[in-house]
Amino acid sequence: MIRFNLKALSACVLSAAMAVTASTVLLPLTPALAQVRALPDFTDLVEQVGPSVVNIRTLEKVSRRASPGGQMDPDMLEFFRRFGLPIPNMPNGPRQSPPPGHGQQPNQEDQPRGVGSGFILTPDGMIMTNAHVVEGADEVIVTLTDKREFKAKIIGADKRSDVAVVKIEATGLPAVKVGDVNRLRVGEWVMAIGSPFGLENSVTAGIVSAKQRDTGDYLPFIQTDVAINPGNSGGPLINMRGEVVGINSQIYSRSGGSMGISFSIPMDEAVRVSEQLRATGRVTRGRIGVQIEQVTKEVAESIGLGQPYGALVRGVETGGPADKAGVEAGDVIIKFDGKRVEKSSDLPRMVGGTKPGVRSPLTVFRRGASKDLTVTIAEIEADKTAAQTTEKEPKVAESKMAQALGLDVSDLTDAAKKELKIKGGVQVKASSDAAARGGLREGDVIVAVANVAVSNVAGFEKILSGLDKTKPVNILFRRGEWAQYTMLRFNS
Incomplete structure (x- = not known):
């Protein structure tokens, strides 16, 4: 006869039930806890990078007799300028008669022109911002997070890349760390610090939406959903390691405010530009003298290229580098300096990054076959207008x-x-x-x-x-x- 110790059996059953219950409850919690721990905390990053971010105010000297915008609020002036809107006349603006001894010369006063952001590149006062932030300014005022203000000197500005460098007379400043843009991944968390609408040291965050975004500008942009507004321009885009990976430059907006689509200049490109600005005050870029457009799928298939890639040459500047190298209108440039040209916008960046005077190999696709050429890079200059010609009436032949x-x-x-x-x-x-x-x-x-x-x-x-x-x-x-x-x- 088998006897059971009911008390002991009940304890065993209870223990087993608790073990099963514990396992079924605890196992699902582990991933959830891991997700909570993985959520980003930006507080340390703000403390680390915040002191390196500056507020930039620009002033321009205007006539008090005919002051554009009158007594309009500075932030409203920035709104009109940033989005290309005409500044309305303010009939009640200040008026003052010219002082004695100055004839008809009107008085001038410093009027706020705009508000932007920037960040400290070097401890001795080199600061990076956007070219459009300082463009047309007669005076640039930099304010640090400790409320110190400095008049800045514009070292150089490059409109094509929208990068500018200004200098303040100070030492021991907290400089940023520059990150590797190649390590930046789509979906990665990033943070921006700037002065939207003049609100200094505002912090916003989001993720990288896309890389190499072509917006028709000279450089490919980093696209993010970080909230960027007028006044953020020139501020840093920061990764989770506290490194600056971009300069906040543009937004897509129908209202003038953030819509979750913002664009930043990749820091590797910005650094290359800033080095030239600091050395010579200007940027030297290469050119070959062609007008190009994208190769469509239909064109690629019809000419035997197969895949739609490269840059279709619409025109060649007479006597220019490409003309001397043998490039013809209708060619498709498929390689430059040994690198494949994936899309037409790649070519200006490749050529622009090449030092003038360098002889570079060039491969074109012409009438069903590839042809290797060598082009001597020239320095970029203002676009030329194609010459117009008057032709004699040709003889008509019927087809x-x-x-x-x-x-x-x-x-x-x-x-x-x-x-x-x-x-x-x-x-x-x-x-x-x-x-x-x-x-x-x-x-x-x-x-x-x-x-x-x-x-x-x-x-x-x-x-x-x-x-x-x-x-x-x-x-x-x-x-x-x-x-x-x-x-x-x-x-x-």
């Missing part, structure tokens, strides 16, 4: 196949060939149907069809005759000095 594309074309004059630096082609006299829809218009010059160079109207007719009329055909044409591709379908 029936051209009419199937909606085109009326004629042979080029020798003068036109010489001006465009081409050996052949046909000029568009009129366009309709498919040609008009494809963007061709009177005066355009067709230089290649389906990757085959066009010599004259007869050659144009022969090329078209041999094509599959059920498929679209790529057309390379010139408009003045600029070239581009289009796709046309034969009229049914």
